[in-house]
Amino acid sequence: MDPETAKNLAAGLGMGLATLGPGIGIGYLTGRAAEAIARQPEASGDIRTAMIIGAGMTEALALYAFVIAIILLFVA
Amino acid sequence: MAAEEATSKVVEALHDLNVQTVVSIPKLGPFDFSITNAVIYLWISAAVVFLFFFIVAKRLRKEPEAMQTFAEILIGFARGHLTGQIGEKGRKYYYLILTIFVFILVTNLVGLIPKPFALKPYTPTANINVTFGMAIVVFLMTQFQGVKNHGVRGYMRSWLLPPGVPKAIGAPLNGIFFTVHVVGEMFRPLSLSVRLFGNTIAGHLVILVMLGLILEFSSAVVIIPAALFIIIMTAFEIFVAFIQAYIFSLLSVIYIEGAIYAGH
Numbered sequence: 367m368d369p370e371t372a373k374n375l376a377a378g379l380g381m382g383l384a385t386l387g388p389g390i391g392i393g394y395l396t397g398r399a400a401e402a403i404a405r406q407p408e409a410s411g412d413i414r415t416a417m418i419i420g421a422g423m424t425e426a427l428a429l430y431a432f433v434i435a436i437i438l439l440f441v442a
Numbered sequence: 443m444a445a446e447e448a449t450s451k452v453v454e455a456l457h458d459l460n461v462q463t464v465v466s467i468p469k470l471g472p473f474d475f476s477i478t479n480a481v482i483y484l485w486i487s488a489a490v491v492f493l494f495f496f497i498v499a500k501r502l503r504k505e506p507e508a509m510q511t512f513a514e515i516l517i518g519f520a521r522g523h524l525t526g527q528i529g530e531k532g533r534k535y536y537y538l539i540l541t542i543f544v545f546i547l548v549t550n551l552v553g554l555i556p557k558p559f560a561l562k563p564y565t566p567t568a569n570i571n572v573t574f575g576m577a578i579v580v581f582l583m584t585q586f587q588g589v590k591n592h593g594v595r596g597y598m599r600s601w602l603l604p605p606g607v608p609k610a611i612g613a614p615l616n617g618i619f620f621t622v623h624v625v626g627e628m629f630r631p632l633s634l635s636v637r638l639f640g641n642t643i644a645g646h647l648v649i650l651v652m653l654g655l656i657l658e659f660s661s662a663v664v665i666i667p668a669a670l671f672i673i674i675m676t677a678f679e680i681f682v683a684f685i686q687a688y689i690f691s692l693l694s695v696i697y698i699e700g701a702i703y704a705g706h
Contacts, residue, residue, distance in 0.1 A: 415692070422689040426633045429640030433570075436643070 377435040384431030391424040461569075462562050484566045487548040491541070516544060523692060528699045535698060538583060542576065543691040550642060550683030554676065567686075568643040570635060577631035580694045584630075588701035600704035630697060634690060641686050645679040 367375075399417035403410045465477040498513040506514060520540040524532035546567060553565025566572045588597040601623040602616045652668045652675070659665075 418685070418689060419692060419696070422637060422693065423633075425641075426637045429636050429644075432640050432644060433636055 373438050377438040380431050380438075381435045384428050388424045388428040392421050395420050395424065461564070464561070479561045479564045480566055480569055480572070482561060483552050483564045484549065484572065487545065487552045487566065490548050490552070491544050494544075516540060519543075520691070523695055527695050528702060531702060532695070532699070535583075535695075539691050539695055542580070542694055543687050546576070546638065546687040546690050547683060550687060551680070553646075554679060554683075565642055565646065567638055568646060570639045573635035573638040574631065576638075576690075577635040580634065580697060581631040583694075584697045584701045585627075587698055588704050591702050592704055597701075597704055634693060638686050638690055641682055645675060645682055649675050649679075 395417060399413050402413050406413075462479045463476050464479060464482060467475045467477070469475075494509070495513065498510050501510075503510060517536070517540060520536045520543060521533065524536050524539060528535070549566040549572070553563050553568065556563060588600075591597075592600060601620055603612055603619060607615070649672050652672050655668050656665050
């Protein structure tokens with residue numbers, strides 16, 4: 367495999383694999399938040415804030431891989 | 443169209459990676475102070491934020507009109523979050539948080555205006571330097587608050603185990619605690635900046651991939667769905683601009699809160 371192919375493969379595969387975990391995580395998080403809001407609609411504001419913070423933190427994991435993919439494709 | 447040509451056109455259109463120099467200034471050592479379209483868009487957004495609040499402050503009324511109502515919503519939002527998270531102590535940080543929120547919102551949206559001048563459109567927050575700069579400001583503010591509220595020794599001690607743990611167990615554990623805390627503290631600006639940068643640029647890249655598809659296969663079967671997808675993605679990006687500004691300011695509040703109440 368020549369380096370160029372390896373680079374493209376690594377960027378694509380890495381990005382795809384890195385979205386798996388955060389995808390499951392954010393799905394679970396949003397589902398639980400929806401459940402909590404259904405159970406206690408008066409606390410929906412606090413639940414939403416907590417959910418957005420959690421989603422932001424989880425999403426960052428995929429974004430690290432995204433940045434590395436960009437570095438592989440355009441910089442390295 | 444040949445694939446090579448289409449690719450080069452996409453790279454050309456990749457405005458967020460493609461900085462255009464407007465006024466070039468010779469390099470000062472490793473620093474390049476040239477004025478690029480990124481810098482100009484940053485200035486524009488700073489001017490928009492400044493003028494908006496300046497004009498609103500100049501014509502404050504008892505019965506607010508549209509602009510004042512919007513400003514009041516923003517200020518109430520920043521204040522509410524600060525007092526909600528930090529309590530009454532947090533009231534004075536709302537200048538910082540409000541500025542962060544509005545500035546990120548404007549910088550996120552300014553690049554979505556399609557080619558207003560001869561300049562290439564550029565979203566300043568799609569540049570890691572801009573987001574990292576803002577994250578460093580938050581980082582410095584956090585450390586400053588920690589030191590101000592607890593003193594250097596007290597702030598450092600808050601990273602260790604609570605007092606009363608036997609020395610034999612405490613000493614090695616404290617070493618681990620301290621290291622983990624320092625690393626965590628160092629990673630915060632990185633994750634803050636990468637989150638904003640990644641979210642902004644990812645939307646642009648998806649749109650560009652779709653543009654690339656249109657250029658590569660010039661047939662209606664591809665163009666119509668791709669064009670529709672581009673429209674939906676652009677709408678989604680406006681939503682993301684708000685969410686990311688919100689997350690950045692909220693996380694800044696939480697970090698500052700952590701420093702103020704360190705050790706609790």
